[in-house]
Amino acid sequence: MATHKLLLLPGDGIGPEIMAQAKNVIGWLNAQGGDQFECEEDLVGGSAYDAHGQSISEAAMERAMAADAVLFGAVGGPKWDSVAYEARPEAGLLRLRKDLQLFANLRPAICYPALADSSSLKHEVVEGLDILIIRELTGGVYFGEPKEIIDIGNGQKRGIDTQVYDTFEIERIARIAFELARTRGNKVTSTEKRNVMKSGVLWNEVVTQIGAREYSDVTLDHMLADACAMQLVRWPKQFDVILCDNLFGDMLSDVAAMLTGSLGMLPSASLGAPDATSGKRKALYEPVHGSAPDIAGTGAANPIAMIASLGMCLRYSFNMIDMADRVDAAISAALDKGLRTPDILSEGKTKVGTTEMGAAILAELNAAQ
Ligand code: IPM
Ligand code: MG
Numbered sequence: 001m002a003t004h005k006l007l008l009l010p011g012d013g014i015g016p017e018i019m020a021q022a023k024n025v026i027g028w029l030n031a032q033g034g035d036q037f038e039c040e041e042d043l044v045g046g047s048a049y050d051a052h053g054q055s056i057s058e059a060a061m062e063r064a065m066a067a068d069a070v071l072f073g074a075v076g077g078p079k080w081d082s083v084a085y086e087a088r089p090e091a092g093l094l095r096l097r098k099d100l101q102l103f104a105n106l107r108p109a110i111c112y113p114a115l116a117d118s119s120s121l122k123h124e125v126v127e128g129l130d131i132l133i134i135r136e137l138t139g140g141v142y143f144g145e146p147k148e149i150i151d152i153g154n155g156q157k158r159g160i161d162t163q164v165y166d167t168f169e170i171e172r173i174a175r176i177a178f179e180l181a182r183t184r185g186n187k188v189t190s191t192e193k194r195n196v197m198k199s200g201v202l203w204n205e206v207v208t209q210i211g212a213r214e215y216s217d218v219t220l221d222h223m224l225a226d227a228c229a230m231q232l233v234r235w236p237k238q239f240d241v242i243l244c245d246n247l248f249g250d251m252l253s254d255v256a257a258m259l260t261g262s263l264g265m266l267p268s269a270s271l272g273a274p275d276a277t278s279g280k281r282k283a284l285y286e287p288v289h290g291s292a293p294d295i296a297g298t299g300a301a302n303p304i305a306m307i308a309s310l311g312m313c314l315r316y317s318f319n320m321i322d323m324a325d326r327v328d329a330a331i332s333a334a335l336d337k338g339l340r341t342p343d344i345l346s347e348g349k350t351k352v353g354t355t356e357m358g359a360a361i362l363a364e365l366n367a368a369q
């Protein structure tokens with residue numbers, strides 16, 4: 001029986017509230033007598049800034065490096081709006097992604113049957129939806145240099161961000177998309193803006209080559225990123241795996257989230273390359289939604305994306321497929337009972353808060369023994 005070390009970084013806003021529900025599920029997992037989880041906890045984002053003057057401390061970074069996986073809540077809020085750019089809450093998350101080299105971000109958008117009516121799109125457009133967005137996470141315009149605001153005289157300034165991708169960065173994320181497509185619908189749609197961006201031309205070329213050379217059994221389509229946004233809301237079920245760079249993946253995954261009923265439903269996994277000797281990947285799991293400062297402390301946050309992120313952690317870091325399936329099934333069962341946090345509430349359903357939803361999912365895990 002293995003023991004796994006988890007670092008919990010609840011963060012700001014609703015982060016600690018939803019993490020508390022994930023912790024209950026970890027307690028349940030430990031009580032099953034199988035693999036055990038040892039948890040450490042630390043600060044990130046605005047709460048880390050308040051304590052240490054930086055959005056993640058060196059000690060927390062060391063703990064993240066040493067952990068088998070990191071569970072992350074959410075960061076940010078109006079309280080830290082005027083904090084220096086380098087110390088803003090989001091910088092803590094970006095540093096974790098960069099230093100742990102978590103280049104592959106997996107964002108599944110699954111429409112649970114019970115929620116097909118909560119989406120802003122028609123029932124038949126989203127019912128049974130199951131797509132996987134693969135977002136490149138450590139390159140592109142979010143990290144490219146130069147990144148600065150310079151003075152160009154005459155009272156004018158210039159803001160500069162640099163979109164840059166090297167062949168190896170495109171190759172490794174493309175391989176992740178092709179590999180995962182083979183375990184699902186066997187189709188990859190690669191997105192870029194090759195009509196206006198050089199990095200898009202290279203992206204298209206490299207993905208095409210990898211596809212032809214190593215994955216000729218997988219169907220590969222290319223779509224301009226703006227057209228993909230349109231197709232996502234027109235007929236999302238045409239997609240299986242969508243491959244995107246960092247910026248387009250950020251946008252398209254928020255669009256995809258709404259197809260599932262609420263941003264509160266989307267989990268994510270951020271993975272590094274397997275270690276040459278141990279074969280283990282560094283990994284961080286987080287909900288796609290943010291810290292929702294407007295509802296923080298009201299007990300209304302939806303804990304499902306956080307709990308489903310823990311499910312992804314079981315699946316991708318520890319190969320605990322059966323347990324991961326059970327967590328997903330428990331979420332589905334709690335929804336089938338008609339329980340809804342405010343973000344997914346529809347007529348005739350029972351409105352519950354964060355702790356009640358968490359408790360209902362735990363009850364389903366126990367009932368399914
Ligand atoms: C996301 C978020 C982050 C991003 C922010 C919080 C830095 O929007 O994970 O999608 O832009 O990547
Ligand atoms: Mg985003």
